[in-house]
Amino acid sequence: MLEKIPVIDFAPFREGNASTRNEIASLIYRACHEIGFMYLKHPGIDSDKVGETFKQSRKFFNLPLSEKNKLAWSDELSNRGYVGVGRERLNDSKPGDLKEAYNIGKEIDPTRLNTAQPSLYYNRWLERDDRFRDTMLDFFSACNNVAIEISGAMAIALSLPESFFVRKHERQDNTLRLLHYPPLEQTPSPGQLRAGEHSDYGSFTLLFQDTVGGLEVRNARGEWIEAPFIPETVIVNTGDLMERWTNHVFCSTKHRVRIPQELRAKQSRYSIAFFCHPDRDTEISCLETCQSVERPPLYPPITAGDYLLSRLQATY
Numbered sequence: 547m548l549e550k551i552p553v554i555d556f557a558p559f560r561e562g563n564a565s566t567r568n569e570i571a572s573l574i575y576r577a578c579h580e581i582g583f584m585y586l587k588h589p590g591i592d593s594d595k596v597g598e599t600f601k602q603s604r605k606f607f608n609l610p611l612s613e614k615n616k617l618a619w620s621d622e623l624s625n626r627g628y629v630g631v632g633r634e635r636l637n638d639s640k641p642g643d644l645k646e647a648y649n650i651g652k653e654i655d656p657t658r659l660n661t662a663q664p665s666l667y668y669n670r671w672l673e674r675d676d677r678f679r680d681t682m683l684d685f686f687s688a689c690n691n692v693a694i695e696i697s698g699a700m701a702i703a704l705s706l707p708e709s710f711f712v713r714k715h716e717r718q719d720n721t722l723r724l725l726h727y728p729p730l731e732q733t734p735s736p737g738q739l740r741a742g743e744h745s746d747y748g749s750f751t752l753l754f755q756d757t758v759g760g761l762e763v764r765n766a767r768g769e770w771i772e773a774p775f776i777p778e779t780v781i782v783n784t785g786d787l788m789e790r791w792t793n794h795v796f797c798s799t800k801h802r803v804r805i806p807q808e809l810r811a812k813q814s815r816y817s818i819a820f821f822c823h824p825d826r827d828t829e830i831s832c833l834e835t836c837q838s839v840e841r842p843p844l845y846p847p848i849t850a851g852d853y854l855l856s857r858l859q860a861t862y
């Protein structure tokens with residue numbers, strides 16, 4: 547059983563022959579099966595692009611609250627816009643999280659929206675800041691391309707056709723989220739965390755973080771292990787929907803962001819997450835390769851859209 551989060555070089559998957567690709571896929575299988583987390587080294591996203599997105603993120607969160615609130619997230623269905631500190635509770639029994647966030651989804655051409663689907667799927671942009679908008683959209687698309695490669699590797703890992711998950715994610719119902727954990731000015735309440743213990747909802751998540759630290763992952767032995775910054779990597783973790791789809795062959799692991807000690811608590815922490823979700827109308831029923839007589843399906847089928855909505859409604 548893996549007790550640490552493995553670091554897997556992903557370049558050979560993108561560039562290699564079939565047997566190399568199978569080798570990488572089997573490392574990914576082991577990571578998803580045993581710990582639900584991995585670092586992918588050389589994921590195929592330019593580090594300047596990551597740096598620029600962090601820069602725009604810092605600039606955004608530095609704006610006055612009144613400016614950020616103009617982009618406030620309005621309801622569960624849209625899942626887009628700004629969410630202020632303390633609004634989101636990942637763990638019901640604890641105080642609100644010490645973080646603020648800003649979400650975008652795939653940009654939709656307004657002329658192609660029908661009137662039965664009002665403004666729900668619009669991104670909420672800052673006025674007169676094309677740089678911010680362009681950086682976010684560019685990063686969304688870069689993450690989506692990486693996610694396509696990873697989906698291929700996961701499908702191979704599960705003995706499915708390589709395009710299996712890609713075809714279920716064609717609408718790009720994904721969310722790009724900027725996160726800021728502000729510096730702590732006073733002593734936190736007992737049990738308060740920067741982000742409460744939770745697992746992610748969707749198929750899988752890409753996570754980019756700065757060097758401040760605090761992310762912890764609960765391994766199969768129930769121990770909280772650190773997931774520090776490692777240069778040139780992205781963290782990939784499988785979500786609850788993937789766990790359900792694979793009949794628990796891939797696990798969705800609890801994680802949290804702890805408040806770091808002393809000086810570091812007085813520093814901001816920034817991270818960027820890209821949450822992948824299957825197309826809303828996709829039926830999530832136990833994969834053929836993940837069931838047998840000894841291992842019958844654990845869950846009935848559900849559409850990806852209904853599943854996500856039920857999870858979002860429980861969080862806010």
Ligand code: CA
Nearest residue numbers: 745746751801
């Ligand atoms: Ca998470």
